[in-house]
Amino acid sequence: MSAEIDELRKEIEAIDKQILELLSRRLKISAKIGEIKSRIGKDVTDEKREQKVREYWYNYARNLGIPDSMVESILPILFSYSKMVQINPGKKKNITVIGYGGMARSLISLFSLVGHNVVVTGRNKEKAERLASEFKVVYMDLDSALNWGEYIILALSPSSFDYILRISPKFTSKVVMDIFSSKNEIFKELEKLSEIYSFNYISTHPLFGPITYPVGERIVIIPSKTSKNVNEIVNFWRECGLNTTVSTVEEHEKAMAIVQVLAHFYILGLHRSIDELRKELGIENLSNFYTTNFKELNKIIEKVSNILPVILEIQKSNPYAYKVRDIGVNELQKIKEELGG
Incomplete structure (x- = not known):
């Protein structure tokens, strides 16, 4: 029996070698595609192509008797690493990141x-140094970091605006980008400061959470009155492996009212409703009854719960928040009435 198993394991090793060689070949081809995409100014992520690849994999895998769940596990990893090798940076930039939270890390x-x-700086030297050490980049004190950097990334929360106000005279001649989720009043204030202190302000909103190596994700770019090199900034983020959308403040706030304010409002309501109903109906181990869809919903609920202060800040600051919440409640009431009972 042992000899038979050993022979089969040798066969598996030979197959594994072929798999690894094919993966290497696939990544090399992806890298060549990335070079072409960079040359023609195309984003790393091609959603239509990814959908075609998914359909091909699922159909062919089913013919071979491979479960869909296995394909679901493999494809995201394959897409992620294929995008990483497609990154083709242009000229290296000196980037100063002010902040050391989750989005700064990302x-x-x-x-x-x-x-x-990359240089990391901020009010808390210990935290900034720890983050710099994690990614083998450099920590500098604020004055040195601002003098050194070409691009200044304000990876801070809206509550830090007083701090930004104090240090903004040091931004002169720099390209300054914030990453606030809600722009509204803060955009106007930073635009005014950029006119007073002569820096190039262009607002951004990464449409992803604090994840490591967010290649293939999307970022919104919002030019201000002092944005002189929008195409350069678009190319910069594209060459970092992100998909780009250029927007106005108004369009951004309206879109975020739907995809953030309304979605998070429903998720918060769902979370509280689940907790109340578990108590009301006396279900102690709800996880024993999770459906596949509910598992995915629960993951989203957990993500939102982990960044609750950010979620609440967006709910308060988006100028269209009251409107979308009212519409959301009204639509739920209509559904309730339609269902009857």
């Missing part, structure tokens, strides 16, 4: 992957 991981020169 962006620094991306910049370091691409190969840009």
